[in-house]
Amino acid sequence: MPPLRLTRAAPALLLCLPLGITACGDDGDTKAAAEGADGAEDQAAPEFYADVAPMLAENCLRCHTEGGQGPGDFSDPAVVDALADVMLAAIDDGRMPPPVADPSCRDYIGSEHLTLKAGARDTFAAWVNSARLIGAAPDSPMQAPVAPELTGADMELLIPATYTPVYADTLNPGNEYRCFVLDTGHTDDFFITAMHPLVDSAEILHHSVLFTVPKDELDPSWLAPDGVDCINDMGATDGMISAWAPGMLPIEFEDGAGIRVSGDSVLVLQLHYYASATGVPDRSGYAMRTAPSVTRELRMAPFGAYGFRIPAGEQTYSFTETINWSEGYPPIRVWGSFPHMHVLGTGYRMWVEREDGTEDCLLEGNDRYDFHNQLTYMFNEAPVVRPGDSVHFECTWDNSAENPNQLFDPPQDIGYGERTDQEMCYAFTLVSIGEL
Numbered sequence: 001m002p003p004l005r006l007t008r009a010a011p012a013l014l015l016c017l018p019l020g021i022t023a024c025g026d027d028g029d030t031k032a033a034a035e036g037a038d039g040a041e042d043q044a045a046p047e048f049y050a051d052v053a054p055m056l057a058e059n060c061l062r063c064h065t066e067g068g069q070g071p072g073d074f075s076d077p078a079v080v081d082a083l084a085d086v087m088l089a090a091i092d093d094g095r096m097p098p099p100v101a102d103p104s105c106r107d108y109i110g111s112e113h114l115t116l117k118a119g120a121r122d123t124f125a126a127w128v129n130s131a132r133l134i135g136a137a138p139d140s141p142m143q144a145p146v147a148p149e150l151t152g153a154d155m156e157l158l159i160p161a162t163y164t165p166v167y168a169d170t171l172n173p174g175n176e177y178r179c180f181v182l183d184t185g186h187t188d189d190f191f192i193t194a195m196h197p198l199v200d201s202a203e204i205l206h207h208s209v210l211f212t213v214p215k216d217e218l219d220p221s222w223l224a225p226d227g228v229d230c231i232n233d234m235g236a237t238d239g240m241i242s243a244w245a246p247g248m249l250p251i252e253f254e255d256g257a258g259i260r261v262s263g264d265s266v267l268v269l270q271l272h273y274y275a276s277a278t279g280v281p282d283r284s285g286y287a288m289r290t291a292p293s294v295t296r297e298l299r300m301a302p303f304g305a306y307g308f309r310i311p312a313g314e315q316t317y318s319f320t321e322t323i324n325w326s327e328g329y330p331p332i333r334v335w336g337s338f339p340h341m342h343v344l345g346t347g348y349r350m351w352v353e354r355e356d357g358t359e360d361c362l363l364e365g366n367d368r369y370d371f372h373n374q375l376t377y378m379f380n381e382a383p384v385v386r387p388g389d390s391v392h393f394e395c396t397w398d399n400s401a402e403n404p405n406q407l408f409d410p411p412q413d414i415g416y417g418e419r420t421d422q423e424m425c426y427a428f429t430l431v432s433i434g435e436l
């Protein structure tokens with residue numbers, strides 16, 4: 001099919017050069033495979049729109065679309081044709097869609113859109129390794145089944161002014177962590193009952209963290225309209241409210257539940273910019289639904305481990321922190337959690353050990369932790385922790401020279417610290433007090 005080669009090569013070149021993908025556009029293997037598939041003609045060859053499009057829409061289009069966070073528009077069959085082998089490789093080595101917590105430990109809201117359904121990979125592979133028929137395009141354009149936007153927001157807060165990141169940090173080239181104080185207009189307490197970021201320049205926003213800082217602890221420089229560099233200074237960890245990464249769906253608490261923002265605190269938004277493009281201005285923010293009072297107050301319990309020392313060179317090092325829920329502690333209900341480590345983190349697990357010795361899985365992401373894709377997971381069913389139970393939280397790191405995120409050459413022993421070249425092990429966990 002010589003005439004097709006041009007249309008196949010063109011998007012490949014456009015996409016692959018900036019991505020540095022060398023295998024791109026080299027479709028020698030695919031053509032051989034396609035020829036091989038011709039032998040099995042009695043089996044209907046898969047078609048793009050009929051067979052592949054639903055999976056791409058469900059799992060990739062949220063990010064890989066015009067103006068989206070990921071490169072390429074995967075609703076265009078020519079783009080998918082050009083990138084097919086790279087896409088399959090990214091799925092097979094677990095990089096795409098970006099890894100998230102395992103819903104089979106405990107299901108969480110939106111898990112069906114964040115993970116591949118059984119068989120989805122094989123359907124795509126069958127198309128990649130066949131004649132790559134396109135089929136009839138549907139009447140309406142392909143789109144992601146979930147719109148990651150919050151409905152009914154009554155508070156929409158943007159950072160004070162448009163900001164263009166400069167990426168001055170030499171330890172993390174191409175990354176900038178910027179904190180902005182958001183003006184809520186409140187001097188009294190209020191509650192956040194639902195929230196989601198307002199993303200302006202999706203292609204440079206890697207993740208965001210929303211937290212509060214007590215007014216009497218706030219460095220006045222943080223009030224600057226263009227914010228402050230804050231990679232190593234997230235304020236008090238118990239002020240954490242939420243973490244977001246692209247693709248995450250809005251967080252909506254059930255009726256009557258909310259997180260308090262004290263009138264004595266300011267709301268701070270940390271934006272992690274990533275230099276996929278330089279000179280791109282951004283004015284992102286947060287949309288929220290709020291209430292003056294709630295019947296169930298959700299509180300942040302920062303389950304953390306501090307006593308670890310990750311040996312230099314160790315490829316798989318785990319450390320577990322245990323909190324014994326002693327007699328006299330009130331029962332708590334656990335609504336969700338946000339696991340957090342730094343760049344060497346590779347996996348996490350949180351579970352409740354019941355008084356009778358049984359275990360209840362809370363959150364598991366072994367080999368699934370990705371510093372660049374940190375999410376808050378809100379459980380579909382919120383379990384209760386009672387006196388006599390223990391809560392365990394385990395973090396796993398790769399401190400070897402082979403870890404592509406390794407910052408030291410040669411690797412060094414790493415302990416707890418706020419700096420990116422130190423490590424953390426937190427499960428920022430949303431709880432309410434009492435059985436209900």
Ligand code: HEC
Binds near residue numbers: 070071083086087096
């Ligand atoms: C949550 C957003 C998001 C989703 C969902 C997503 N991607 Fe990506 N993808 C990205 C971002 C961001 C990049 C560029 C940075 C990187 O490589 O991490 C990327 C890069 C890629 C690349 C090129 C670089 C590489 O890693 O090989 C491929 C291919 C890719 N994605 C395929 C897919 C496929 C296939 C799906 C769906 C099954 C998918 N992605 C779902 C965000 C996403």
